[in-house]
Amino acid sequence: MNMRLRSRWWSFGFRSAVMLYFVVLILLPMLGIYTQAFSRGWSFFWTSIIDPLAWQAVLLTLKLAVFATLINVLLGTMIGWVLIRYRFPGRRLLNSLVDLPFALPTAVGGLMILLLLGPGSLVGEAAASIGVEILFHEPAIVLAMMFVTFPFVIRAVQPLLEELDASEEEAAYTLGASKARTFLQVVLPSMLPGIIGGAMLAFSRALAEFGAVVLIAGNIPGRTLVASVYIFGEVESDNPQGAAAVSVLLLTLSLLILWTVNAVTSRRRRL
Amino acid sequence: MRRLWIGLTYAVFGLLIVIPLARIAVGAWAEGWGGLSAAILRPHALHALGMTGLIVLIVTVLNTLFGVMLAIYLARASWLGDRLRRLVNSLVDLPFAVSPVIGGLMIVLLLGPQSVLGAFFGSLGIEIVYALPAMVLATLFITFPLMVREVLPVLQELGTQQEEAASTLGAYSWYTFWQVTWPSIRWGVIYGVVLTVARSMGEFGAVLIVSGNIMNKTQTATTLVYQDVENFNLLAANAVALVLAAVSIALLLLMEWAKTRRGH
Amino acid sequence: MHIEVTGLNKHYGDFHAVRDISFGIAKGRLIGLLGPSGGGKTSILRMLAGLETPSSGEIVFHGRKVVGLPPQERGIGFVFQNYALFKHMTVYDNIAFGLKVMKQSKALIRERVLSLVALTGLAGFEHRYPHQLSGGQRQRVAFARALAPEPQLLLLDEPFAAIDAKIRQELRSWLKETIARLGITSIFVTHDQDEAIEVADEIMIINKGRLEQKGTPWDIYKHPQTPFVASFVGESTIVEQVARLKGFESADARIGTRALIRPEYIEIGKPGEFRLASATEPAVVKQLHFRGSAWMVEAQVGELTLITYRSLEKETLHPGEEVRVLVHRAYLFNEGESWIMENGLKEDPMPVHI
Incomplete structure (x- = not known):
């Protein structure tokens, strides 16, 4: 009896500690930023948002994140397919390299892109010779976003491809479908949930990316200044409330994406 | 067709990952071993690496403990109630949706010198923002979901039957956890630890905002890389980045090893 | 304990x-x-x-x-x-x-x-x-x-x-x-x-x-x-209009009565095999299924289909064959009650002597 009573106290303590940790660490800051954004009233929030530099930064971020996501959808689908379906030397190595952008610090990622595109590099010279500037311009930002979100689509597509029964494709062949048709009508539809889910995660991560972008973006207001770097600048210039207003905009967008993904994946699981 | 796809895959990996990594290594060696070691052995570089190590240690320990416990509650606890459990479960992912910069901003807003809490702690002589506590808090926030998301699915797949069996055999929760549950979730926890270590080591945006990037005080390895790049000291940046990349790759290899181990 | x-x-x-x-x-x-x-x-x-x-x-x-x-x-x-x-x-x-x-x-x-x-x-x-x-x-x-x-x-x-x-x-x-x-x-x-x-x-x-x-x-x-118990335990056929079976004419005295008949309540055979021919009624063999140790017979009695078993030792029946069927008893139930009814003709109080 005594033992049970004591264990009840213990478990009560554990529960409270864990819930408190969760509330203080996750919920309070989130609530804090929303209240701070409106702490100086609606009009301040509104002027912070319609500051041309602010909304240009948000729009630029959206545009570039869409580009990066689209490229990742194409590359990710291809790579996911190649790594699951083909057996070739180096496959396992490549498969484990997929996660490297997750494992590497984003600042290191930014440095890598900088070196890839910078003066003296193969890509940088080639682009310069045809008169295209990459580094400190939009393409570099897209590349940085691509780099940090590279694994999402691949990792979302792979399990679906593994699950896909080879007999479904074989059935299509026996019914006379060509390879291309089979891919488009049988394989692609089963990969689609993974592609969409992965793309949404990649998009939301690309919106949020800071470390890799700040090093290679040039950060010219209105032209190469993305939202996260804009927020950083506002904080550095001692305008945290203005930063909070833009943050709220970006954050709400990311939350919507995240919950859509959760809803989609949980519905798929139930089916 | 097959050749083309495989070739393209190699090209993407080469261009995006292998060549840049190689360039970091080459850049760090630009002045040979001497240059590399000099860059790393700069006193403030050592301090920054030590700072990163300390943050990784604290964050990993705390988030492992609380992450595993929260995962257990989300998977098992009846006292939470179904609705609350679903709510908490969806809220756990919040930090994934938050830009690290925004995560840092939150902490500045809540605990910064101008805030009520910050002023309170300041009057007690405790520095939070622009000091270690805020950096730890920011990293805790960013990395919190990793452990929960690794352990929770394992617990759900495991089901409750083995634990119920232990209870009918007379074992209480503590004994049951160590003897029955732990051996099954062990590998999930190891993954979670690896991910948390990698992410907390690499955290940059949030830490940059809350730390103020003060040399020899709050500078971490990643913010040092940033500063070195900004100062056009590419050799030093490459050297520190090489250390970080080496640790990341080691963690990745550890992960791969753990995967093959779990397979057995 | x-x-x-x-x-x-x-x-x-x-x-x-x-x-x-x-x-x-x-x-x-x-x-x-x-x-x-x-x-x-x-x-x-x-x-x-x-x-x-x-x-x-x-x-x-x-x-x-x-x-x-x-x-x-x-x-x-x-x-x-x-x-x-x-x-x-x-x-x-x-x-x-x-x-x-x-x-x-x-x-x-x-x-x-x-x-x-x-x-x-x-x-x-x-x-x-x-x-x-x-x-x-x-x-x-x-x-x-x-x-x-x-x-x-x-x-x-x-x-x-x-x-x-x-x-x-x-x-x-x-x-x-x-x-x-x-x-x-x-x-x-x-x-x-x-x-x-x-x-x-x-x-x-x-x-x-x-x-x-x-x-x-x-x-x-x-x-x-x-x-529920009657239908869940053992095999059975549910018969809606049990009064149409010989010997059970009085069964639908109460409204909504249905019958549950187990295979072993039913005997099937050629006319000569029965001692109490008066209690049997004509049937047609609808289908035969070999069940390892016995034949399962589906017999058509008027509009009803009854299922029973027949020993392999006895003469084999064939689909379409005209046979006799004797229903020994039925488990009757309606909304509120259930009871077992024996075939009324089986123990004929006034056997006919020829």
Whole structure:
């Protein structure tokens, strides 16, 4: 009896500690930023948002994140397919390299892109010779976003491809479908949930990316200044409330994406 | 067709990952071993690496403990109630949706010198923002979901039957956890630890905002890389980045090893 | 252990899974909880074990109220449907688990585990892991593990469900014998009537959360108290207009009466095979199915189709053949009541002498 009573106290303590940790660490800051954004009233929030530099930064971020996501959808689908379906030397190595952008610090990622595109590099010279500037311009930002979100689509597509029964494709062949048709009508539809889910995660991560972008973006207001770097600048210039207003905009967008993904994946699981 | 796809895959990996990594290594060696070691052995570089190590240690320990416990509650606890459990479960992912910069901003807003809490702690002589506590808090926030998301699915797949069996055999929760549950979730926890270590080591945006990037005080390895790049000291940046990349790759290899181990 | 359950109820949200169930079980009996899946059998078992808390009701083990006691303190053994073996422990460690919890000495544990290993025929498998065992072996490990701490009550949830049909037979008789030898009060859940009839001393039929009937297998077969029990146990055909059968003309005196007729209530044969020809009626053989030890015959009687068996020893019938059918009795029921009716013509009070 005594033992049970004591264990009840213990478990009560554990529960409270864990819930408190969760509330203080996750919920309070989130609530804090929303209240701070409106702490100086609606009009301040509104002027912070319609500051041309602010909304240009948000729009630029959206545009570039869409580009990066689209490229990742194409590359990710291809790579996911190649790594699951083909057996070739180096496959396992490549498969484990997929996660490297997750494992590497984003600042290191930014440095890598900088070196890839910078003066003296193969890509940088080639682009310069045809008169295209990459580094400190939009393409570099897209590349940085691509780099940090590279694994999402691949990792979302792979399990679906593994699950896909080879007999479904074989059935299509026996019914006379060509390879291309089979891919488009049988394989692609089963990969689609993974592609969409992965793309949404990649998009939301690309919106949020800071470390890799700040090093290679040039950060010219209105032209190469993305939202996260804009927020950083506002904080550095001692305008945290203005930063909070833009943050709220970006954050709400990311939350919507995240919950859509959760809803989609949980519905798929139930089916 | 097959050749083309495989070739393209190699090209993407080469261009995006292998060549840049190689360039970091080459850049760090630009002045040979001497240059590399000099860059790393700069006193403030050592301090920054030590700072990163300390943050990784604290964050990993705390988030492992609380992450595993929260995962257990989300998977098992009846006292939470179904609705609350679903709510908490969806809220756990919040930090994934938050830009690290925004995560840092939150902490500045809540605990910064101008805030009520910050002023309170300041009057007690405790520095939070622009000091270690805020950096730890920011990293805790960013990395919190990793452990929960690794352990929770394992617990759900495991089901409750083995634990119920232990209870009918007379074992209480503590004994049951160590003897029955732990051996099954062990590998999930190891993954979670690896991910948390990698992410907390690499955290940059949030830490940059809350730390103020003060040399020899709050500078971490990643913010040092940033500063070195900004100062056009590419050799030093490459050297520190090489250390970080080496640790990341080691963690990745550890992960791969753990995967093959779990397979057995 | 003597068990007394009164007024047991369990709600899951809006779902009333167990409805006001009461029963008593004498020490040493082997009880089968039989019923369709989702009928609440497993909930009852889990409430006895303390894995679920009843919404209301009382459970008494040997004079001691146990509702509110955790499973650890009830002195029960539980065999799970999928065995729930600890998959990272060997057979030996699985069986020793409960004894280690009780902090028994190593020597004692070893002795007890080895004797259980011998009892369950697992000698030589002590150091295997669950995934290296067959279904039947896993079941026996689960059984040995549950028995190791010497429980007063053994609860088994669908103990044979996950086992191949061939071995199932063997395991059933083994389990029945072993439990009888140990003399431990046991309750098992099953949805398979053959299993319940064969293994249990007493059967409790559970349907939609209600206890329909409790009794020996023979009792339940012979005297079903509800239409559900009658149709669930044994084979049967439901006949809507039973009054059309010869000898049952008076059956629909009460409105809505239907009949349940078991194959063994029916005799089928060529006209010459019957002693009481007046009680039989003409039928046509519709289909014949070979069932290994007998022919299953579908016979068309007027508009009704009856099913019965015919011995292989007798002359073989053919589809389309005209035969005679004698219905010995029928189990009749309507909304509120049920009763058994014998064929009125069988014991003809005034036999006709020619």
